[in-house]
Amino acid sequence: DHRPGRVARVDRGVCTVLCADGPVRASLGGTVLAAAARDLTTLPCAGDWVLVATWPDGRHTVEAVLPRRTALVRRTAGKDASGQVLAANLDAAAVVEPVHPEPDTGRIERLLSLVHESGAQPLVVLTKADLAADPEAIARQLAAVAPGVPVLPVSAERGAGLDPLRAQVAPGRTLGLLGPSGAGKSSLVNALAGAVVMPTQAIRRVDGKGRHTTTWRSLVPVPGGGAVLDTPGVRAVGLLDGSAGLDRAFADIADLATGCRYADCAHDGEPACAVREALESGDLSTRRWESWRRLQREVAFESRRREARL
Numbered sequence: 001d002h003r004p005g006r007v008a009r010v011d012r013g014v015c016t017v018l019c020a021d022g023p024v025r026a027s028l029g030g031t032v033l034a035a036a037a038r039d040l041t042t043l044p045c046a047g048d049w050v051l052v053a054t055w056p057d058g059r060h061t062v063e064a065v066l067p068r069r070t071a072l073v074r075r076t077a078g079k080d081a082s083g084q085v086l087a088a089n090l091d092a093a094a095v096v097e098p099v100h101p102e103p104d105t106g107r108i109e110r111l112l113s114l115v116h117e118s119g120a121q122p123l124v125v126l127t128k129a130d131l132a133a134d135p136e137a138i139a140r141q142l143a144a145v146a147p148g149v150p151v152l153p154v155s156a157e158r159g160a161g162l163d164p165l166r167a168q169v170a171p172g173r174t175l176g177l178l179g180p181s182g183a184g185k186s187s188l189v190n191a192l193a194g195a196v197v198m199p200t201q202a203i204r205r206v207d208g209k210g211r212h213t214t215t216w217r218s219l220v221p222v223p224g225g226g227a228v229l230d231t232p233g234v235r236a237v238g239l240l241d242g243s244a245g246l247d248r249a250f251a252d253i254a255d256l257a258t259g260c261r262y263a264d265c266a267h268d269g270e271p272a273c274a275v276r277e278a279l280e281s282g283d284l285s286t287r288r289w290e291s292w293r294r295l296q297r298e299v300a301f302e303s304r305r306r307e308a309r310l
């Protein structure tokens, strides 16, 4: 007899699975291990719905990972090009950056590409809004690097701006948080959960477990029904091949390109190139253009690498 549950975290191959009657610790069953030998992305990760078997000796094993609705996948280092699933079944995923020190626009663009690719609804959350004189102005500036994506200034410390995020953890919904260590993700989780469920940086420093506690991702149920999933320390992640997410994250440039005279315009000195014109008029910043080119080259390189492997 198998029962369903949701993976809250994975620590060295042992899953903490939230089942109807409470959490259980389950190791990986034979079928799951066999699938992982062919494709590492099939390994259970935080947010996955799984089937758990309980054996006569009391041990629990994960026997199946149910199909994912969405998956945040990053490139893994080295020869293996299959990628690593950071989180599964997120309804929305927020790229989290603090207002202070200055938000890293390149990182926002990269992580938004990943979120767009995942199938989850993208958001940008500007944390520590209490540290900026005019957080709304910073949000308006960042709108240019997040076309079509809400940019939400919040302060976990003051409990300000949290309502749009509360809507994302309504019953049945899961919100993922993606961003570097120190951005204020744990503080946000605690604010949404209404209790200190995640150790924040200050606490981690005091108990000396900072390194350990930042290495796992975990799903935290929110009172009322939803859940929030912290992916600690995701600073910069490599993109896999497949450029749909990238095109959506840079929808402004894709839109501009439809105005070029030639459908196959490389924006490299062709006549009547709408992208060049936007760069010259300042409508498109050189920084953003170069960021897009860099990510495109990265994705093209990954595609060639994958083809070479197959």
Ligand code: GDP
Pocket (backbone or CB within 6 Å): 127, 128, 129, 130, 131, 154, 155, 156, 157, 158, 180, 181, 182, 183, 184, 185, 186, 187, 188, 199, 200, 201, 202
């Ligand atoms: P994480 O590493 O992304 O989980 O970040 P933490 O939640 O641990 O926060 C990092 C540091 O920023 C801690 O010292 C927090 O107290 C501080 N911090 C978090 N949220 C806020 C906020 O809204 N305002 C201010 N001023 N500081 C914050």
